[in-house]
Amino acid sequence: MTSTLPQELTVNRYTVAEVSKITGYAEGGLRQMRFNGRGPKFYRWAGKLVCDEPDLVAWCAAQKARTAIGGEA
Secondary structure, eight states: OOOOOOHHHHSOEEEHHHHHHHHOOOHHHHHHHHHHTOSSOOEEETTEEEEEHHHHHHHHHHHHHHHOOSSOO
């Protein structure tokens, strides 16, 4: 018998420290962005503040689109 887990249970989750390493933003800066509603979507999971990979990718893409300057890719 095969069990299919819902996507929210199989997605990669990153802690604030991991998102900090991925993005280059300081942990404190990420927490401040969360407080101000500007950063990637974080939520509590098993007592830790985490960000789902699709949300992080979407936020990074939005940052790129908002700040991109230059010619065609």
